[in-house]
Amino acid sequence: MPTKKNNRMDALLFIDTNIFLDFYGNSKSNIHIKFLEQIEACRDRLILSSQLEMEYKKNRQRVILKSLSDYSSPDWNKIKPPVIVGNIQAAKMIESKKNEIAKQQKKVNEKIRKILHNPSRNDPVYQSLQRIFKYKSPYNLDRKDKRRFDIRDLAYKRFLLGYPPRKNKDNSYGDAIHWEWIVQCSIDSKKDIVIVTRDGDFGIIDNKSVHLNDWLMQEFKERVSKQRKIKLVSSLSEGLKIIHAKITTDMEEEERRIIETLFEKDAPDWMK
Numbered sequence: 001m002p003t004k005k006n007n008r009m010d011a012l013l014f015i016d017t018n019i020f021l022d023f024y025g026n027s028k029s030n031i032h033i034k035f036l037e038q039i040e041a042c043r044d045r046l047i048l049s050s051q052l053e054m055e056y057k058k059n060r061q062r063v064i065l066k067s068l069s070d071y072s073s074p075d076w077n078k079i080k081p082p083v084i085v086g087n088i089q090a091a092k093m094i095e096s097k098k099n100e101i102a103k104q105q106k107k108v109n110e111k112i113r114k115i116l117h118n119p120s121r122n123d124p125v126y127q128s129l130q131r132i133f134k135y136k137s138p139y140n141l142d143r144k145d146k147r148r149f150d151i152r153d154l155a156y157k158r159f160l161l162g163y164p165p166r167k168n169k170d171n172s173y174g175d176a177i178h179w180e181w182i183v184q185c186s187i188d189s190k191k192d193i194v195i196v197t198r199d200g201d202f203g204i205i206d207n208k209s210v211h212l213n214d215w216l217m218q219e220f221k222e223r224v225s226k227q228r229k230i231k232l233v234s235s236l237s238e239g240l241k242i243i244h245a246k247i248t249t250d251m252e253e254e255e256r257r258i259i260e261t262l263f264e265k266d267a268p269d270w271m272k
Contacts, residue, residue, distance in 0.1 A: 009192040009229055012139060013243050014047040014182050015039070016197035017055040019236055022258060023125045024063045031254040035236060036128040038245040043132055045243045047185050047193075049141035050148070051177045053133040060126065061116055068112055139185045147184075154180045164213045165201040175201045179216070183223055192229040193220075196239035198262060205234050234259060 023032040039046070111122070119126035133140075141148050158180070159166065159173035166175050179202075186193050195202055195212075203213040212232040220230050233239050237252045 009194065009231070009242050011192035011194045011229070011231075011243055012045050012047050012185055012189060013042065013239055014178065014193065014195045015236065015239070016178075016195070016199070016201070017052060017059065018198050019196055020056050020125075020129060021059055021063045022198070022262070024060070024067055025258065025262075029124075031251055033124060033128075034248065034251055035240075035255075036125065038240050038247065040128060040132055042240065042243055042245050043135045044137060045139075046132065046135075046137070047139045047182055048133060048135070048137070049177065049181055050133075050143045051141075051174055051181075053129075055174060056129060056133075060119070064112065064116060068109075138188065141181050151177060151180045151184065164216055167199070167201055183220065186220075186224045186228060186230075190225075190228075192231070194231050194233065194239045194242050196233055196236050198234050198259070203232050205232075210234050 023036070114122040115126075120130065133142075136142075141151060155173045155176035159170075159176045163176070165179050166173075182193055182195070185191075198205060202216060204211045210232055212230060217230065220228070224230075231242070233242075235252075235255060237247045237255050241247050
């Protein structure tokens with residue numbers, strides 16, 4: 001009798017910057033809080049670094065402002081009733097609702113201002129990620145870890161040689177730092193690797209397929225182990241489930257909607 005294939009992995013998880021920044025998009029706040037709770041619960045298996053923290057904090061305000069630009073007042077002229085019916089109750093109700101919407105929108109804008117000005121007090125995403133980035137583990141390459149100098153040297157060399165992962169017209173080697181640290185963490189831990197990302201730095205990612213770059217796959221097998229597994233996914237739900245986090249149906253459905261929306265649009269500036 002054939003045995004059932006085992007898809008479980010004893011893995012470490014690398015979550016790319018774009019996944020964290022997606023929490024500021026059109027996702028339901030209660031859902032992204034659930035995701036953050038599960039990420040925190042799995043912090044012992046996260047591959048982190050000061051480079052990752054810097055990229056998130058560098059782009060956070062820009063992404064929030066982009067979301068704010070998409071959130072604007074309605075064009076009231078298009079829903080202004082003709083003068084001939086201006087005195088009926090329905091028209092008066094529209095006018096009163098306009099004033100109420102303007103009042104509530106002012107409150108929302110004030111909350112966003114506070115989030116931008118003081119995220120440690122007003123931004124729940126920032127608060128959660130701050131705890132994650134400050135968590136001490138063998139897989140967190142923070143600014144106090146002297147290993148960062150060796151990782152930077154290796155990353156700079158691969159950047160000069162044009163090795164992946166890297167973005168088109170890239171003038172920094174942040175992606176190379178991520179890859180070198182991922183490889184080192186797998187070597188040290190003897191664990192598999194799962195990479196969650198929604199841009200093309202690490203391979204082919206679209207709404208139909210996700211494939212790790214051919215060279216990165218070959219390099220991983222040669223430098224780490226032919227037996228060690230590495231998996232590239234665009235779904236945070238899938239990545240978290242692999243390392244045995246608790247993912248609910250509503251979390252999966254909401255993320256599926258977000259991914260479909262993202263692939264319908266051009267990539268934002270911070271992903272290019």
